[in-house]
Amino acid sequence: MNHAANTANAAATAAAAAPYLSVNNVEVIYDHVILVLKGVSLQVPQGKIVALLGANGAGKSTTLKTISTLLRGERGDVTKGEVQFKGERIDQLTPNELVKRGLSQVMEGRHCFGHLSIEENLLTGAYTRNASRAELKESLEKVYHYFPRLRERRTSQAGYTSGGEQQMCAIGRALMAKPSMILLDEPSMGIAPQIVEEIFGIVKDLNSKENVSFLLAEQNTSIALRYADFGYILENGRVVMEGAAAELSANEDVKEFYLGVSGAGRKSFRDMKFYRRRKRWLA
Amino acid sequence: MNLNFFFEVLIGGLLSGVMYALVAIGFVLIYKASGVFNFAQGAMVFFAALTCVGMVDQFGFSLWLAVPLTIVVMIILGIAIERVVLRPLVNQPEITLFMATIGLAFFIEGLAQLVWGAQVHKLELPIEDVPSEYLMEKFNILVSQFDIMAAGVCALLVTSLALLFSQTKVGRALRAVADDHQAALAVGIPLQRIWAVLWAVAGLVALVAGMLWGARNGVQFALTFVALKALPVLILGGFTSMPGAIVGGLIIGATEKMAEVYIGPLVGGGIEGWFPYVLALLFLLVRPEGLFGEKIIRRI
């Protein structure tokens, strides 16, 4: 596990470097009454991959939507705190301005444009770029290179493609904007394991070759921690644990609750004889 | 059956259909690009025509000055609608947006009459609404020259808008917006700006429709009702298709006239009110998304 050592190092330096993206003490309320984020703070250093982990309903997607200011459309309000990207406050910007500044989001649950073909879906991703035809073609090629399955289905209406294909389409669409930072919400959901590895491989590639930073909300903790540099764990709208990915993977509780390995190593799913009740870090 | 008369009915119907299509285009424009069923289109037609005529009648402007000024007004109106009505309602259910446009219709109707008064006006375009002598002499068929011009304008409008949607990046973005507001925002489509532009364009389409209908029937409140004539056209042609608006208009126009002339007398007449709707409805039973509308995707 030599890259774990690397990431530990990286995390140490990251603390010193000015964060690329920082979320400071954000509080979010839905529908005026449902308090979901209760003061979340996190940082993403430039060129790093940060994983946002946590159970269902912990507030991961909400955090990402807060950053990308997509919350407004869901009757969510940021009542406290602020978000900075490249040293600039971004919580008042529109998503369009964010994408132009290089911050893109892949939303949870695909959200492809059902009536557009796969290729048109990808092309809308490049909307903010003012790219020439040739550049667009090149970007398309790149996406098709990463996701060959999409090339096969390029003329199909996205609404009719399979769940996994839609997920690929959504990720590909975000890549078309050539972002410098991507918020990725559950990229692995519904994707065949091989492709999951591939997607994370792509993430790592983009990260190392093109210096794209990532903030990814993920349920598949093991793979997320394998590829991330740094991780945050959310519970009930609060950050309950943070640290370098390696540290987290080594933590006993994380092991037990998020990685499914306890002292005796990985247990078969068939042998889980008990319904598990989550231990809380905070009561 | 008198064949000549049959053709007159047919052609008259087709040309009326074009007039319906002219209003339908405004609907399609907004629906296709934002999924909003814009009930205020009729009010906008009225507002545009009344503003233009009002400037002529009350300020004594010439039509050449009034039209550009009205264009400016319609653009401002479009931008204002986006700011005040649509922006806060991003990502809301279709029915909410639909309802908001009804509120908008009231507002615009009130505004138009507040500014320009309730009296009716005439609008005279350089081309008169009388039978074309040429066609009369040549084929002994009675067709209004005005209607022919209207058909030309409509064709032009449809062609350019259809091209906009299918060929340009903005067109693609607009269709994306109609599918999923949230996702459109996420990929960086500047929803706000696009909508403002769109409503401004819809305002221009409304102006064209308002001028033509206004010249045809006079500029008065009843212009808002022409929207009712556009609805069956829309459902027949498909809410999302520009060519659909034209083809739907032609079909509705022609069949409704035929029905009124040939079936009407048998059942006491006056069937024009519901016939187009029933026709469109029967048609939908075969193709639930209209002639050219986008198929409704239902997949689980």
Added chain:
Amino acid sequence: MLMNEPETRFEAAPANDSGGRKIGPVILDMQNISLSFGGVRALTDISFNVKQHEIRAIIGPNGAGKSSMLNVINGVYRPQQGEIIYRGQHRKNMDCYAAAKSGIARTFQNIALFKGMTVLDNIMTGRNLKMKSNFLMQALYWGPARREEIEHRVKAEEIIDFLEIQAIRKTPVGRLPYGLQKRVELGRALAAEPEILLLDEPMAGMNVEEKQDMCRFILDVNDQFGTTIVLIEHDMGVVMDISDRVVVLDYGKKIGDGTPDEVRTNQDVINAYLGVAE
């Protein structure tokens, strides 16, 4: 940082080993099913069967046709070719209502809950086929209709308890996080007390702990109620651990069928889907 409260444990119903479970005869037999959409061939000449009480997994890469297969089984799609033999009855295709009536329930890949309704109502919808009173009686909410409603409410509550979603009973499902929605969807399917339960990626978007819970639910349903389960899942750990037999699809074709161990070592399957053998 840690507050070590004692882990609350809840003894589940006695779970037999897979060896002890009685796997019955073939209950559902799909024969030479082919399905295409325009030019897209989603399924090509696929045959496989499902035995009573077993957990049958369908795996395969994205777009392989797994969901389409489930859709064929419960009548959402009509295959162009093939035959479905369910409980000895031969048919060309199923019909949604007939499928539901004859005990096939399912969950969906892209959650298909009724967004505007509460969790409880969603689960109650699952019991609709068991309700007999007509709408007039329901409108009066008198006598039998009311008794019936309460009876079914009891059942629904059992399921809610079983899935441990008591706390969100009255929450509209649209507000729930993804994972809980999946659980509610399972509850809705269970409420129908189905013979066969079709699960389309029930564990997508869950973390390990939640997956463990979900596995446990599935196994218990299988054990306690003897429900046959057809399962689509991308988590190989889960599939290999809990299923009795696995079908592998790729590009609409069947490339493998057998016990987890057989499938795991099948070279075609490794090439097409698993990648490196685990």
Added chain:
Amino acid sequence: DDQYVALPSYRVGPYAAGGSGFYGGIIDYFNLVNLSGGVNGVKISWEECETEYNPSRGVECYERLKTKNGGATMVEPLSTGVAYGVLDRLATDKIPMTTIGYGRSDAANGKVFPYVFPLITSYWNQAAAMIKYLGDKNGGMDKLKGKKIVHLYHDSAFGKEPMPVLDALSKQYGFELIKIPVTPPGTEQQSQWLQIRQANPDHVILWGWGAMNAVAIKTAQRNGFPREKMLGVWWAGSEEDTVPTGDAAKGYSAMTFNTPGSYPLMDDIHKKLYDAGKGNLADRSRIGSVYHMRGVSAAILWVEAMRTAQEKFGKGKPVTGEQMRWGLEHLNVDEARQKAIGALGMLPVVKTSCDDHEGSGAVKVQQWDGKKWNAITPNWIIGDKALTRKLLEESSAAYAAEKKITPACAK
């Protein structure tokens, strides 16, 4: 104390143009009367309420206005729907309603409808007068034989109302009556006019309302049908119907119960009100327009009714609704009275009784010259009143039977 009347009016919506002119006329005349000291010193007060020509809102307005200021003593909704909605309430509330030139024709029977006053003339009398006029135009009623007359009508209760009269007259005089309906709102009439052109009739009666009229005239032009052959009802004979058509309406004629022209009264309104900034119309060019004048006429009749009632029940104090009813039932606005008002010939002589709440039945024909309306019949025309009376008796008897009313004159 004031003489308070209720005006459930409409100034927005599809019929705003007509509503604002009509109610503007009423209010102008009231103001004028008040300026000169009121009716025997009793000032008239009124309150408006926006109905949008909608029956439901109209009823609310009526209910709201009726109890104000010590109770309304008269109401005029200028809307058939609203009139129907309040019809049943009038007798209990003891508030008379005028429906000048619209509403139920049979309400002229005061024995069955004690509180309803379709003053001046009703649809049936209008239809009869129209045929009379057409007969005269053709050189005698016998010349109508074999002629074709199209009844192009608003497809509603309003448009169908004259049919019994037209049918009877067609049988009597032997002209062919072709009925062609127009679906409201009537913004598209191509097929109707093609049918008309095909039938090639001698006359077209345009029984229209609102937007339908201008469209009819325009479509006639588009199809090359001469406007001179068209004869509109009085709801199809105002500036609102012709102005939007531009030149298309030139030569078109329509019925009216006001003679267009200038009158001392209208000059007074001009001078004393508009020049002093007290006029009700926003647009001065509409002073003396058909609707405006119609409103003024309505107000004249009301004021005369007040006067008549005061004469019986005591001068110088406001009368009650019941007394007002009496006044309306004993109107006698003869030429001398009209002259005194400064409106000689502006409206026909109106003389009402319990049997005849209409009081006249006389109309004129006016023609549009491209700029304004001009009367083209010097005398008032009255159609076959015996026929309409018969229909009226039958119809009101049926109503009385249905409503279990014993016909009788009110005291």
Added chain:
Amino acid sequence: MLYREAGQFKTSYQADSQIFPILQDRIALLSLLVVAIVVVPQLASAYTLSAILIPFLIFSLAALGLNILTGYAGQLSLGTAAFMAVGAFASYNFIARLPGLPILLAFVLGGLSAAMVGIAFGLPSLRIRGFYLAASTLATQFFVVWCLTKIPYLTNYSTSGVITAQKIVIFGYSFDTPASKYLLVLAVVALMALLAKNMIRSNVGRSWMAVRDMDVAAEVIGFRLMRTKLLAFAVSSFYCGVAGALYAYAYLGTVEPEAYSLDLSFRILFMVIIGGVGSVLGSFLGAAFIVLLPVFLNIVAHSFALPTSVASNLELMVFGALIIFFLIVEPHGLARLWQIAKEKLRLWPFPH
């Protein structure tokens, strides 16, 4: 701290599935009913009763009918007024042709006639969805009104095509004062609202909502689309039909077919949307809003010494603007606003 459910434990599912599970709500509703039945007829003026409360209740009923169709079963309809017209004209004909028929029964028969028409015009909904369906329902609107003007039989051959509603007499008691009419309408509306609520909380209601939210899934679960949708059309039209009959009999008295115009359909749709799609309470709030707001605006506008045409136009503008304003504040309608207020009250004095 008054609005608390703490301490109110449900010991049976029956108790838990009550319409108002919270004690305070039950008390409030009960007192509201008492006020409506006992106090209002005593204190309210004839104007309030006959021009505000009666139409308010009738429109609430129609809105409730539409809400069943649109809010619960998800089928947008613009033909509500047509169903009301069918109800009114059918009741009229039943009474006119079957002398001695009890009037309440005539209303029910009127409602049933509307339900049949509803089923006929609901058939297309099996294939057509969304705005396509909405626009198609206009066919109902225009066709029904056309029939009523064209077929003299339906108006009992009255020359003008206008029906005059017969007097409401039940067991010899004649309902002719505003207060008695009000009480009658109130009784009908309250009863039907209760029935609606019952349907909605039992299986029928769930089937409607399921079809609304995701029809494919509903089918898979075993709801039959055709039956569910047609039942929704039938029940909804029944409600509208009864409302239409009341509109003619207890409110207008004499009606021409045009009283049931498209305009009325739209007004009822506003009530549903402003009040809250898919909420019984919302139907009432929406009706109150749409009935009262114009009255209120009218009074306000005319109390400033504005020229009347200016006032009327301003009134219309403000009405439109307020609709938009409320949609922006709460797209789910007044009912949701009310609910949020209650949730806040429950938390009060804590903000969350």
